[in-house]
Amino acid sequence: MKIIVCIKQVPAGEVKINPETGTLIREGVQSILNPFCEYALDEAIRIKKEQEERGGEEVEVIVLTMGPPQARSALLRCLELGADRAILLCDRKFAGADTLATSLALSEAIQKFEEDFTLIFTGKQAIDGDTAQVGPELAEHLGIPQITYVTSTNLIPERRRIQVERETENGYEIVECKLPALVSVSSGSNILRIPSFKEIINARRKVIKNVIADDLSKDTSRFGLSGSPTQVAKIFPPKSRTGGQKIESDDPEAAVSRLIEFLQENVFVDKE
Amino acid sequence: MLQIDLEACNGCKLCEKTCPFAAIVVVNKKAKVLENCTLCGACVNVCPQHALNIERPAQLSPEELTKYSGVCIFAECEIKNEPQIKPVALQILEKGRILADKLEEDLSTILLGAKNSQLTQTLISHGADKVYLCQHPLLEQYSTEGFTNIIAGVIMQEKFSIILFGATPTGRDLAPRIAARLKVGLTADCTGLDINEDRQLVQTRPAFGGNIMASILSPYTRPQLATVRPNVFPKGTPNPERTGTIKEIPVKLNPKGIRTKIIDSAITQKEETIPIEEADILISAGRGIQTKENLELIKELAEELNGTMSCSRSLVDLGWLPHSFQVGQSGKTVSPKLYIALGISGAIQHLVGMSSSDIIIAINKDPDAPIFKVADFGIVGDILEIVPILIKQLRELKKN
Ligand SMILES: Cc1cc2nc3c(=O)[nH]c(=O)nc-3n(C[C@H](O)[C@H](O)[C@H](O)COP(=O)(O)OP(=O)(O)OC[C@H]3O[C@@H](n4cnc5c(N)ncnc54)[C@H](O)[C@@H]3O)c2cc1C
Ligand code: SF4
Ligand code: SF4
Numbered sequence: 328m329k330i331i332v333c334i335k336q337v338p339a340g341e342v343k344i345n346p347e348t349g350t351l352i353r354e355g356v357q358s359i360l361n362p363f364c365e366y367a368l369d370e371a372i373r374i375k376k377e378q379e380e381r382g383g384e385e386v387e388v389i390v391l392t393m394g395p396p397q398a399r400s401a402l403l404r405c406l407e408l409g410a411d412r413a414i415l416l417c418d419r420k421f422a423g424a425d426t427l428a429t430s431l432a433l434s435e436a437i438q439k440f441e442e443d444f445t446l447i448f449t450g451k452q453a454i455d456g457d458t459a460q461v462g463p464e465l466a467e468h469l470g471i472p473q474i475t476y477v478t479s480t481n482l483i484p485e486r487r488r489i490q491v492e493r494e495t496e497n498g499y500e501i502v503e504c505k506l507p508a509l510v511s512v513s514s515g516s517n518i519l520r521i522p523s524f525k526e527i528i529n530a531r532r533k534v535i536k537n538v539i540a541d542d543l544s545k546d547t548s549r550f551g552l553s554g555s556p557t558q559v560a561k562i563f564p565p566k567s568r569t570g571g572q573k574i575e576s577d578d579p580e581a582a583v584s585r586l587i588e589f590l591q592e593n594v595f596v597d598k599e
Numbered sequence: 600m601l602q603i604d605l606e607a608c609n610g611c612k613l614c615e616k617t618c619p620f621a622a623i624v625v626v627n628k629k630a631k632v633l634e635n636c637t638l639c640g641a642c643v644n645v646c647p648q649h650a651l652n653i654e655r656p657a658q659l660s661p662e663e664l665t666k667y668s669g670v671c672i673f674a675e676c677e678i679k680n681e682p683q684i685k686p687v688a689l690q691i692l693e694k695g696r697i698l699a700d701k702l703e704e705d706l707s708t709i710l711l712g713a714k715n716s717q718l719t720q721t722l723i724s725h726g727a728d729k730v731y732l733c734q735h736p737l738l739e740q741y742s743t744e745g746f747t748n749i750i751a752g753v754i755m756q757e758k759f760s761i762i763l764f765g766a767t768p769t770g771r772d773l774a775p776r777i778a779a780r781l782k783v784g785l786t787a788d789c790t791g792l793d794i795n796e797d798r799q800l801v802q803t804r805p806a807f808g809g810n811i812m813a814s815i816l817s818p819y820t821r822p823q824l825a826t827v828r829p830n831v832f833p834k835g836t837p838n839p840e841r842t843g844t845i846k847e848i849p850v851k852l853n854p855k856g857i858r859t860k861i862i863d864s865a866i867t868q869k870e871e872t873i874p875i876e877e878a879d880i881l882i883s884a885g886r887g888i889q890t891k892e893n894l895e896l897i898k899e900l901a902e903e904l905n906g907t908m909s910c911s912r913s914l915v916d917l918g919w920l921p922h923s924f925q926v927g928q929s930g931k932t933v934s935p936k937l938y939i940a941l942g943i944s945g946a947i948q949h950l951v952g953m954s955s956s957d958i959i960i961a962i963n964k965d966p967d968a969p970i971f972k973v974a975d976f977g978i979v980g981d982i983l984e985i986v987p988i989l990i991k992q993l994r995e996l997k998k999n
């Protein structure tokens with residue numbers, strides 16, 4: 328059984344805008360594996376181990392990303408964390424992709440190389456682009472059902488189904504779905520796992536397959552910038568709010584009295 | 600046009616069962632498309648033989664672009680005792696009216712459900728010229744596939760130029776599915792919308808956790824799709840005298856066409872509380888409360904001020920409060936009249952979720968906490984010391 332985990336490399340810290348050129352300053356900003364993608368990977372590996380323990384079907388976890396050459400390091404981290412092999416879609420023709428072009432490239436790679444997949448995991452959203460669109464768009468291109476905002480999963484291979492718990496606006500719900508399906512993961516452990524020495528050594532022996540645009544399709548205009556209907560016309564820093572009064576005093580009773588006066592002025596608290 | 604590869608088709612009838620508009624039939628073991636096909640793409644999605652295809656151009660010619668007109672809004676509903684329109688849908692309806700007026704075009708809405716046709720007048724009162732109404736028992740509950748199939752069909756038929764969805768969990772599950780089906784652009788979680796001199800929709804949105812704003816266009820494709828963040832646009836005052844037209848769309852839905860099944864839908868938090876995005880006063884707690892037991896203190900203060908309790912991400916990660924209480928990037932965006940941040944440092948991911956509140960009050964031990972930069976009133980101090988005093992003083996005030 329193949330489980331594909333789509334992952335994205337994202338900037339670790341705050342990204343700023345160059346005020347002169349109006350472009351993003353990416354230099355000097357470290358890259359990490361998008362946290363939601365790491366949760367997705369953890370879930371895939373958990374299923375793999377669970378199947379092993381139950382003596383169930385063998386699970387192969389394949390990580391897939393589209394990105395620049397440096398994205399290899401994010402794939403390597405996934406291999407250290409227990410993924411079996413990796414695919415890197417890397418080509419200038421993929422660059423500048425919006426979510427439609429990104430999901431299209433991912434779907435064509437999956438159809439071409441891993442068509443017999445059982446499950447696809449994505450993160451709920453990437454912390455840079457922040458759209459949360461790639462997962463559902465990928466599911467649509469592949470014609471499979473999707474379940475978004477998932478907090479835990481229970482694979483039922485005998486019935487070729489997956490049952491998940493997902494977040495809703497006012498709580499949680501349990502949803503069941505036929506396989507193959509796509510699941511976007513929204514929560515997991517915030518503690519960064521540090522791979523063991525053995526895992527690191529093992530990861531170096533695992534395969535990272537390189538794929539270029541021509542490997543996927545003759546019509547490469549559907550990828551990257553040329554295949555992207557949305558265009559970023561302008562980027563700019565957000566408007567900032569300015570702080571008001573701030574009380575630093577040794578007398579908390581007096582500070583609270585001032586706060587109550589403030590609440591009264593703004594009619595959140597009645598005057599006596 | 601829907602193309603059928605007759606050689607590949609094996610007559611399995613899955614397309615016929617799935618088509619919500621009864622526009623494809625299987626005769627003599629081969630699929631045949633009828634005139635009323637809306638090009639919704641539902642059948643293409645399910646055909647196991649990949650025998651069906653709809654060519655969707657990657658770019659439209661300038662002449663074709665002009666064939667698309669009108670603004671359309673997805674009227675998301677919720678059931679609270681009885682069905683009602685979600686506040687975000689009324690907010691984008693008001694914004695949609697402004698955009699439609701600027702374009703001098705119509706404002707339409709799509710209303711799906713099982714028994715909610717009485718809501719059409721609410722939509723018209725809030726500015727809709729037209730309501731596309733679709734009623735079916737299988738539409739009572741949201742499903743990605745059921746809703747996508749119908750909305751995609753209506754959109755393809757009516758050729759709207761702009762379609763807006765609330766950026767709710769439902770909107771953000773549904774809109775990308777529709778965008779991918781129609782092969783058009785989608786801008787996520789917009790906080791600004793306008794029309795430029797080329798009559799294009801200018802969509803402004805935060806990215807990078809709120810550190811950066813981007814203006815986004817979809818110049819060569821139609822419709823232009825966007826999800827819109829709740830609580831950034833005000834909803835208008837309804838005018839019950841307004842009139843509009845209602846167009847009913849008959850649909851035929853088969854449970855087989857919906858591959859996900861909700862097994863248990865209401866694992867909500869037990870307590871009866873107003874959802875945080877609708878509260879006027881939010882008392883919000885962060886790591887500074889130190890122990891789960893101290894949440895009682897926050898609750899007490901919320902009661903004194905007639906407010907609702909919310910929290911920052913860390914308390915959800917610790918499992919002290921459910922996700923539905925979380926304010927911020929990965930939680931909810933709120934804009935109450937009063938937001939009191941207690942022991943919340945104010946990471947950018949939190950600030951983007953609450954900085955449009957009317958008034959912000961912060962109490963935090965760290966005088967350099969970023970929360971103070973957005974607070975109208977701040978006290979530097981330990982909340983475990985300040986909050987009990989605040990509760991005490993409020994009670995004394997009430998006694999007098
Ligand atoms: C400022 C700014 C604003 C933007 N706004 C929009 C917009 O409104 N609409 C739009 O269509 N595009 C937009 N883009 C482009 C968008 O960021 C990229 O298309 C990006 O490749 C994917 O979107 P995302 O980062 O939002 O991912 P999300 O959709 O949030 O990611 C969800 C999950 O999809 C998977 N995934 C995402 N990217 C990849 C990848 N490259 N390889 C493998 N798996 C992946 C991961 O599992 C991830 O957790 C914007 C870009 C910028 C810089
Ligand atoms: S679903 Fe595909 S194979 Fe089955 S009848 Fe329809 S077109 Fe033919
Ligand atoms: S209306 Fe939709 S499902 Fe029916 S035949 Fe046309 S494209 Fe297929």
